[in-house]
Amino acid sequence: MLNKNGHWSPDDIAWEQFDPSRVDSDILAVIRAASLVERNSADYVAYLKRVISDDPEFRAAAEQWGHEEHQHGIVLGRWAEMADPDFDFETAFRRFTEGYRIPVDAEASVRGSRAGEMVARCVVEAGTSSFYAALRDATEEPVLKDICNRISKDEIRHYRMFQDYFQRYQEREHLGRPRRAWIAATRFLEAEDDELSFAYYCANMPPEEAYDRSEAGRAYARTALGCYRRDHLGKAVKLILKAAGLPPHGRLGDLAFQATWLFLKVRTRGQLAA
Secondary structure (H helix, E strand, O other), X not given: OOOOOOOOOHHHOOHHHOOHHHOOHHHHHHHHHHHHHHHOHHHHHHHHHHHOXXXXXXXXXXXXXXXXXXXXXXXXXXXXXXXXXXXXXXXXXXXXHHHOOOOOOOOOOOOOOHHHHHHXXXXXXXXXHHHHHHHHHHOOOHHHHHHHHHHHHHXXXXXXXXXXXXXHHHHHHOOOHHHHHHHHHHHHHHHHOHHHHHHHHHHHOOOOOOOOHHHHHHHHHHHHHHOOOHHHHHHHHHHHHHHOOOOOOHHHHHHHHHXXXXXXXXXXXXXXXX
16 A cells, blocks of 8 residues: 555565565675665765755655655565574664764765756665665566565655756756766765675674675675666666757667676676586
8 A cells, every 4th residue: 555655665575475485695694785785764865964964855855765765674674584584684774873873964965066966866766766776677486576666666766856856956056967977986886885785794604704895796796787688778778868958869768788898797707616
């Protein structure tokens, strides 16, 4: 059932259909990490409300977005605990937040403008939508498949929300296409920053084991990247090009997709070899 904001709740998940025989241990490890990142939305809400402090409508939208992202984490964490009773979601989340924080005290967007911030958020939502679509199609466990499908659709809706606010701020800031493209490209490459690696470590490795960013990043990427198919990546590339102000179709779109697909395949082979 959808609530007044058009969003579902954990009660809508058919938890009784959980099938432990269809849990893939590698996908489970990735889900444990993803649950921590999704749950950590409060810091991102605080950051967005701080750098866009005089737009009440956006602040309310950011609050709702954060609530939905937080719920994604809770639902993924619940599923992970069902799949692995030894996994303690709350303990892992505390480890994660004690060791990883974003700059919530920033006075202005790290992207240089409000419109630039919205471009970066669109890139994130495009990437996460494709990520959960890939996991949805990779898993055979029915409850996780439903959860990932719901989250993937949420992220597309979030993309559209940030795109709408980009249009609002763009009317005043007139962010040039080269700058938009630069922000989109740099935010895409930031997908390999410390956040996911550290989340994977906190969710899957004991506290007494020292954190090795490269090792944790490789372990995460081996499974996460391997789930992608061409259609998953193709949709993400089109959305990112649109956020960058570039035509998502035609020759440029094809070249961008081929380059990104090649990058993904090289990265996947590299992680498997490692």
